[in-house]
Amino acid sequence: MQRYFVAPDQFEGSRVVLTGDDARHALRVMRMEPGDRFIASDGASREAVAAVTAADNGRVEAEIIFELPMDGEPKWPVTVAQALPKGDKMELVIQKGTEIGAAAFAPFQSERMIVQYDDKKEAKRLERWSKIAKEAAEQAHRSRIPAVEPVRTWRELTASMAAYDLVLFCYEKEGGSGGTGLREALNAFRKERLAAGATERGLRVMLVVGPEGGFTPREAEEAEAAGAVIVGLGRRILRTETAAMAALACLMYESGEMGGD
Structure with missing residues (x-):
């Protein structure tokens, strides 16, 4: 329907x-x-x-x-912070991310991004992205339309991390042997949170994904200093739009959205 x-x-x-x-x-x-x-x-x-x-x-x-009951939303509201990719990849991230279950999208500027940011075009682009989120939410039978926030600077992004319960910074250098994986980071966070008497429902998560050129070591250091957990997404190098969707799907699975607890 x-x-x-x-x-x-x-x-x-x-x-x-x-x-x-x-x-x-x-x-x-x-x-x-x-x-x-x-x-x-x-x-x-x-x-x-x-x-x-x-x-x-x-x-x-x-x-x-x-x-109808408004029950089409995930237990964990996840904000996908996506470094601006080239071409129409951001549209793909928003469309598929909305279908998977993202609560919001926070595009941002980073050092190695390829696209040339033009603030004069931001209003039109933001309108386009919001329309894509609305259409995807309707198709996926979401109860809410994910917010698409204005493009942030790197400083604005790191300053906003304190508002989340957990910030996962996806960094390809953590993907090899010895690195911290997404599941490992989640399990450690869960133990700490449950030990403090908190529950998982309503867990506010930010998922930070870099541009085509990846993050710089300085950005990784600054993100960690702001409270982010540096994680890898496996031994394979993923495209920026693939990384966002793969990590988001993993979070939906871990939160019980795919069935079970």
Whole structure:
């Protein structure tokens, strides 16, 4: 069933209204008619199945049939901090990361990034990335749309690390024998957290992934000084967009999203 994210004021008691791009999609792509059903979510507190009662003039009106639980979110809210990659790779990271379960994306600038950052284009690019996150969240039946934050400097990123329970800094030099792996770092953190009487639910995690050229030793040192745990993702060197998705999938598995505890 098609899902649409709407503003809270588009819910009107026992009715919901689609407008703008959502209405055009419902009318032109889905060819909805009276009686057809879809899911509407405000991305915060309300989600429901609704049946179309009127569809015309760029507006779709629907009657709510029943409410749904908002249970499409992972137990661990994970922010993917991705160094700006070249081309449209950031779009891929956001699209697939949203499907896998990322709670937010924090693009940032790093020393070895290849792309030339242009702050004049940021607003348009941010709008594009946010649209991709919305469409991916609808396709994946997420209960919320992941936030796509404005591009940060490296200093801004390291300063923000203190707001997280765990920051995992993916560094290829930790991927060989003797390095700290992702699972090893998680197990050590879990023991420490449980020993302190805390639970895992709601664990705020930041996953930091470097650009095509990787991180510099100085960046790794500064990240560790800011509280990040330096981890490797195995013995193979992954592309930047692959690293983000592989590590995120591992976190979803470890949090019990793939079944079990």
